[in-house]
Amino acid sequence: MNRGGSSPSAAANYLLCTNCRKVLRKDKRIRVSQPLTRGPSAFIPEKEVVQANTVDERTNFLVEEYSTSGRLDNITQVMSLHTQYLESFLRSQFYMLRMDGPLPLPYRHYIAIMAAARHQCSYLINMHVDEFLKTGGIAEWLNGLEYVPQRLKNLNEINKLLAHRPWLITKEHIQKLVKTGENNWSLPELVHAVVLLAHYHALASFVFGSGINPERDPEISNGFTLISVNNFCVCDLANDNNIENASLSGSNFGIVDSLSELEALMERMKRLQEEREDEEASQEEMSTRFEKEKKESLFVVSGDTFHSFPHSDFEDDMIITSDVSRYIEDPGFGYEDFARRGEEHLPTFRAQDYTWENHGFSLVNRLYSDIGHLLDEKFRMVYNLTYNTMATHEDVDTTMLRRALFNYVHCMFGIRYDDYDYGEVNQLLERSLKVYIKTVTCYPERTTKRMYDSYWRQFKHSEKVHVNLLLMEARMQAELLYALRAITRHLT
């Protein structure tokens, strides 16, 4: 394993954030050595996760039962901070990968690879390359999309849209896939594929958002080149965990700052709650608030000073460097702000007209039996999960925060809830958090440790993991809603 990365190969380049790469380009002689991080996550100190793990027998049991690889991978370790959720997560994942379903096993893993490749999530890709081969997949397919059957290749378009701009999916896309012909998809197969795609897009968000480290002992021996799986740049890792931890233990100068931040947030929550009972915003005000939130999400990412690059710059870099682009076509296609579209004015997705509970569930469960229940349970679980704590405070009702996070993600995908006051988002989610949310859900590959650390500094890591879980599930639901709505329209 050439983890030192001293040669300026493509793989090594891939590890660097764009900023550092720019520096590198100027001076190619600089050798960057990457420190080995320990633990399952680059963001979360090892002891946080491990402590939780040793206590928890339940996790081991779950892994035994549901893991496809048969070992405790890093994702599971990080998620095991929330065992309740972990169970429903693993169950649904196991169901879609291993249990009865319309697609053959290697297909499922290949679709997972395709989905993860959209976000250049090499961690997931490596994992599924392994499993793809284990389940009897044809090794040749791993050479790229040109080598797979046309049928799988046809999925590419929907993969692309689903990952970055799900609102563009129409019934025509569905019709194209299911229309009779040599390479057609049956509806159950398509639903299975869509569920897999959405799951792995969202999981990629989680992987990047929680800084999941590459597996320690990747059992890769099949000729597929090992991409060093971590794309966190040295500059992120340089400001080591310890420094941030210090802020938690209270010796950092930022302590006063962040403490007051927390207090302020709590104060705002309280105020909002009281406000809601006496004062109501006018209807027009409400709808403009949604538009405002949508618009504002436009500027969120560019607001991040450290990583503020022109858009094109990003894309160029990605195309050049990423080794995983062989699994995708049109790698330049990325998230585009829902609010920015301008010319073709697509209508907002009204959440009440196509809800997961009423419509999505029924459709998905009809075409791919039982997955509906598993996903339903997972969505409910993550939405209702609470320990009634916020950082150091106990007995806090966090419903409002959870709802704000969930709806903000949906807002970025153009899904609007009539009964939600989007003004709350502004009050509850500070700018750094919005930056983080937007990055994790829309461009997960650009997440940095700095972003992770910069919001909610007083909060525990487990709480931040919970945030990530919320973002992941909200994103998955949004993608599913768009895809399933298109399928419903195709059916009627």
Place this chain on the structure above:
Amino acid sequence: MGKKRTTSGEGRERQRLPARRFRIAAPRADSADGGSFFFPLLGLTDRGFSDCPDLKMSRVTTALGGSVLTGRTMHCHLDAPANAISVCRDAAQVVVAGRSIFKIYAIEEEQFVEKLNLRVGRKPSLNLSCADVVWHQMDENLLATAATNGVVVTWNLGRPSRNKQDQLFTEHKRTVNKVCFHPTEAHVLLSGSQDGFMKCFDLRRKDSVSTFSGEATEAGQGRWASLPVAQRCILRIHHSFAHGLMRDAESRANEAQESWGCPDYPLGLCSGPQAGQSESVRDVQFSIRDYFTFASTFENGNVQLWDIRRPDRCERMFTAHNGPVFCCDWHPEDRGWLATGGRDKMVKVWDMTTHRAKEMHCVQTIASVARVKWRPECRHHLATCSMMVDHNIYVWDVRRPFVPAAMFEEHRDVTTGIAWRHPHDPSFLLSGSKDSSLCQHLFRDASQPVERANPEGLCYGLFGDLAFAAKESLVAAESGRKPYTGDRRHPIFFKRKLDPAEPFAGLASSALSVFETEPGGGGMRWFVDTAERYALAGRPLAELCDHNAKVARELGRNQVAQTWTMLRIIYCSPGLVPTANLNHSVGKGGSCGLPLMNSFNLKDMAPGLGSETRLDRSKGDTRSDTVLLDSSATLITNEDNEETEGSDVPADYLLGDVEGEEDELYLLDPEHTHPEEPECVLPQEAFPLRHEIVDTPPGPEHLQDKADSPHVSGSEADVASLAPVDSSFSLLSVSHALYDSRLPPDFFSVLVRDMLHFYAEQGDVQMAVSVLIILGERVRKDIDEQTQEHWYTSYIDLLQRFRLWNVSNEVVKLSTSRAVSCLNQASTTLHVNCSHCKRPMSNRGWVCDRCHRCASMCAVCHHVVKGLFVWCQGCSHGGHLQHIMKWLEGSSHCPAGCGHLCEYS
């Protein structure tokens, strides 16, 4: 650990099938009844609105107006998808509400006419985006809508201005899913919302009078904190509400006042934080008959019953569905009946009058149920529409849950709202849909799936009775004919009497025939005895045949016994057959009371030999004539055989063998096989013989068939056809002829095959399977796999019905069909819990992963028991089956030394 079904359990399930099904006939709506109208006052007598009689009378008469409804099936296009519809009490107007539509249409004879657009203003606010709409059943001018943004709006059509909006209640924090007016009270409105709360509004007030939380709390332990500021005000409102009631219904109101008068329990609005934990409310419905009761349904599958005076906790809660309950509807006449529909595609009817809510009926639909509405004047009918995929509206008779009574197929997208036009008219149904259309359906024009179906039922009883039911028209057509020719059975015909209590003019009637076994016919005793006593393996063929013949004879089944004997003769070496015995049994067979139904004719046989060439067949035909002639002359001898065969050139070589030594023949046969049939599909050598019978190796059948079988089948056909006509002599001689000639067993394989088919067709699949097992390789290749499998499964099925588990397992084991032999491999998991830590042992049955102890030790040898473990139910000690059996032979005490007197039986 859901898969715990054992084969035995399955068998028992089958056992429970009713012996006779008489209730197959079910009522259906006659198409003619759509035209008959009920006069408005007809339904009054049993309808009683409240406890105040004079009030009831006055209201109802005004409500109905006295005119007869007319109309036709029609639809009109709306500008936008509808979310809900509601009908005015005069049955002449309907309101349609949706995200971007809110209009009132007049229902005229030929068409819908837009009467009023309530969606006014330049920029319509979200308050107008309706999730639900309801028209007050007492007041023509009063409407309420539930907006997707959580606002409840009331509308007063009597307002002079263009904007009819009356009041705005913005108390819910999430989308309001449902609003509902009190059926008799003018000012009471109930709403249910996504935020988990139900609120009761008094329209004379600015805000809600009480709030009900759908939170699943233990009785009496709701999170109802009394808010000091709000409490006084709320109490006052309650009082005014109670006064309002008093005016209308005195007795009830007194009771109510009592309740309100003493606020023993805390009242108040639930404060914000709990909102997220409570379950979303999907539907709320006031009971039509109980003044204070309403039902609410929830996203988690629960249904709650509330008393409107007691907002602190629900009166009753039960889980009705798996997943969200989207809708509910109280029966208009039956006090306690509540229909609920859920995402789990079921409609259930509950009886709420009993102590526990009892499920009365359950209708399984094909998609999640979005709305359910009882059909007026039809006690058992309800209409449903679905949330997704399925666009039709169905009217079900809940007693007939599998076929909808009527079906309306007008809509092109999901139906979102349904309403019966008039509360006492069962023939008009209105519906709104996502396809932006509003429809009036006439029951008369509905398609009735029942008519397209040919309902037939057939069932065997435990004692061999057979019941058969079919539509009367179908049966009548062939009434002259007896449906079955079994002579010891006779049909009994039933006809379902028309039920005068039924509200329908016509009933679908069906005829039911029951074929009973005659008393004394012995039932199926013979089957059980035979199954238990037959030997199927483990002994030489001859012994098995003899044994089984003996068994059959003892049970008085002489023909079967005869068959076994013949099989023995055919397949076993000579010399062992006592001729006298054979003779005797043949004679008996001839006099046996059971008629032989079939007769093998050569003409039938020849095409049966599918692999033969045309030449052979023609040869067979010519031969048959001679044989028939010969047999009438009583003797078919070896010489005869030789002669006829000898004249055939292709078979010549073989006949030479027949003439020679028997052993030689058998030795030579394989040699013939190889050069003659290189492409033979079944290499007989590859199959192991079940029994070692040296001198009867299975020869190459095709070769033999070509040459000989037509002849032999000819002679055997005579035996069969002549048997009833007393020809024991000829039979005997034939047997002797066969015996003498020592023809190879394959010679008979076709015959045996037909014999098996015969038995199977006669219903004696037991015989077919038993012979198949015993003869094994000898006949198996002649019968196609599917037939064999079919026999096996039928026999196993029968055995399991008679609880002959061991026999059935033996049969499964002995079967060679892969599909059958895997039957006893399924559901063989036995889930064991560790005896120490009580947790399931997942990996192995004898070592617990958690406490690392061996769970089941043998009390005798102190080793781990890995196979059969037997334990005493008294002291729970046990061990290896063999050890325990042995131990208990010598001692009656428990081997573990616990002093218990164990018993082994």
